[in-house]
Amino acid sequence: MDLTWLGHAAVRARARQAALVMDPTDRSTGLDMARPAGDIATISRTAHPHHNHVKGIKGDPIVVDGPGEYEILGVQIEGVRALWSSAQTEDGDEDEAATLEATTLYICQAEEMRFAHLGGLGQPPTPRQSEALAGVDIVIVPIALPGGLDPEAAARVARALEPKMVIPVGYTPDSAGASDALKTFLEAMGAEPEEAVSRLTVNRRNLGETRRVALLESRG
Numbered sequence: 001m002d003l004t005w006l007g008h009a010a011v012r013a014r015a016r017q018a019a020l021v022m023d024p025t026d027r028s029t030g031l032d033m034a035r036p037a038g039d040i041a042t043i044s045r046t047a048h049p050h051h052n053h054v055k056g057i058k059g060d061p062i063v064v065d066g067p068g069e070y071e072i073l074g075v076q077i078e079g080v081r082a083l084w085s086s087a088q089t090e091d092g093d094e095d096e097a098a099t100l101e102a103t104t105l106y107i108c109q110a111e112e113m114r115f116a117h118l119g120g121l122g123q124p125p126t127p128r129q130s131e132a133l134a135g136v137d138i139v140i141v142p143i144a145l146p147g148g149l150d151p152e153a154a155a156r157v158a159r160a161l162e163p164k165m166v167i168p169v170g171y172t173p174d175s176a177g178a179s180d181a182l183k184t185f186l187e188a189m190g191a192e193p194e195e196a197v198s199r200l201t202v203n204r205r206n207l208g209e210t211r212r213v214a215l216l217e218s219r220g
Contacts, residue, residue: 003200007031007220009119009142009170015110017074023119026053031220044120076109084122085147112204122148139163142170144181155188164207
């Protein structure tokens with residue numbers, strides 16, 4: 001399976017069965033995910049264009065935008081209800097009338113691997129969410145989205161789930177690929193990251209037995 005970070009929280013996972021685009025984002029983030037091809041789209045926040053830009057996907061993807069269990073083109077998908085705080089907008093402005101938005105996080109299974117995208121998780125996981133996430137091999141976690149998990153909280157969640165691989169997204173790297181949010185996250189993880197790559201190829205055999213922190217270069 002090939003994993004590509006398209007920018008913001010958007011990630012493409014290309015398995016033998018199908019290609020998934022998770023949390024497709026529009027250009028109002030200042031990023032351009034360049035119309036990735038996808039057979040399936042998973043949407044964590046249906047009301048926000050930064051996570052729901054299905055029109056930006058090449059082809060006619062099957063859209064999953066809420067909780068439930070699905071099997072699509074040989075890929076098993078479980079959507080789990082979660083919450084997102086609107087205390088801060090995507091533009092960084094404080095919102096005095098903060099509310100909790102219903103969102104969705106996704107656990108997918110393909111090529112004998114289970115991977116989770118936590119784009120809909122804005123609060124520490126509940127026991128129900130932790131149970132659903134138990135045993136995932138790969139965790140893709142946004143670490144610096146407004147209203148979402150901050151870098152330290154994202155690291156605590158990632159450590160607690162004990163996956164074989166953690167992939168941070170949802171931060172803004174500089175021209176050298178660095179960011180304060182990423183630095184804080186890595187320090188909280190207590191792990192040395194692998195060298196960033198534009199595309200990561202993983203399979204059941206090369207996941208390894210010890211936890212890895214893999215970095216992807218943002219395509220957007």
